[in-house]
Amino acid sequence: MNLKTGLFSPFKEPERISYEDVNALDLLSAGIHQLLPKILHRPIVVLCIGTDRSTGDSLGPLVGSRLEEMMPSSFHVYGTLKDPVHAVNLEESISRIHQTHHHPFIIAVDACLGRLKNVGTFQIAPGPIKPGAGVNKELPPVGDMHITGIVNVSGFMEFFVLQNTRLHLVFSMANLIAASILEAEKQYSKTNLPAPKKSWLNRSIRPSESNI
Numbered sequence: 001m002n003l004k005t006g007l008f009s010p011f012k013e014p015e016r017i018s019y020e021d022v023n024a025l026d027l028l029s030a031g032i033h034q035l036l037p038k039i040l041h042r043p044i045v046v047l048c049i050g051t052d053r054s055t056g057d058s059l060g061p062l063v064g065s066r067l068e069e070m071m072p073s074s075f076h077v078y079g080t081l082k083d084p085v086h087a088v089n090l091e092e093s094i095s096r097i098h099q100t101h102h103h104p105f106i107i108a109v110d111a112c113l114g115r116l117k118n119v120g121t122f123q124i125a126p127g128p129i130k131p132g133a134g135v136n137k138e139l140p141p142v143g144d145m146h147i148t149g150i151v152n153v154s155g156f157m158e159f160f161v162l163q164n165t166r167l168h169l170v171f172s173m174a175n176l177i178a179a180s181i182l183e184a185e186k187q188y189s190k191t192n193l194p195a196p197k198k199s200w201l202n203r204s205i206r207p208s209e210s211n212i
Contacts, residue, residue, distance in 0.1 A: 017122045019121070019122065019173045025179055025180055025183065028122060032124060035126055043102065044076065044185075045075070045101060045106045046063075046075050047093070047097065047106050047142060048109045049108060049110040050110060051087075055162065059151055059174050059177075061079055061081045061084045062170065064077050064078070064084075072181070072182055076101065078096075091139075106145075107143065108129050108143030109177060110129055110147075110149075111149055111150075111170070113155075119153060120151075122149050124146070125145065151169060151170055152164075
């Protein structure tokens with residue numbers, strides 16, 4: 001694959017969803033919900049990677065801050081504009097997550113660079129991402145699934161490109177990702193409610209049934 005997307009996944013290249021697609025919210029939330037774990041009571045952590053010091057790389061912290069404002073009821077959020085998770089503290093943050101949550105399922109959110117025609121699109125896929133790959137940084141892969149947003153073009157002076165990415169694009173994409181995660185959480189909570197306990201006291205006994 002020629003794209004410097006920072007992806008680190010053994011799966012085939014996922015389908016892209018444009019932030020301008022009228023169905024983007026539904027498509028993103030459905031994709032997220034589909035990849036969430038089927039094991040009940042496993043803590044879900046949204047790890048939003050990036051820094052507020054670079055417009056293009058602020059996608060993750062913007063998502064984290066927006067989620068904090070929306071107050072998800074069961075998902076745990078790490079990485080905001082106030083407390084970003086970036087290259088310097090990523091390993092420490094991953095360690096803290098595993099110390100705080102037992103067997104967490106981590107949704108990694110990060111910005112990436114790609115082809116011009118793919119700018120403004122999202123990718124959702126199982127498996128981890130390798131943050132910083134697009135700008136030649138060696139960081140540990142992270143995530144049981146990942147959501148990436150292609151914010152600009154790769155291939156030349158990546159740091160400069162990230163600094164000169166349009167804030168409107170990043171802000172719009174971050175709002176969509178946050179809203180999609182929140183919608184996926186609502187659906188996930190509904191489908192993973194514990195089954196109601198059977199009440200044998202109110203159960204009528206049919207003529208063919210008898211107590212032994």
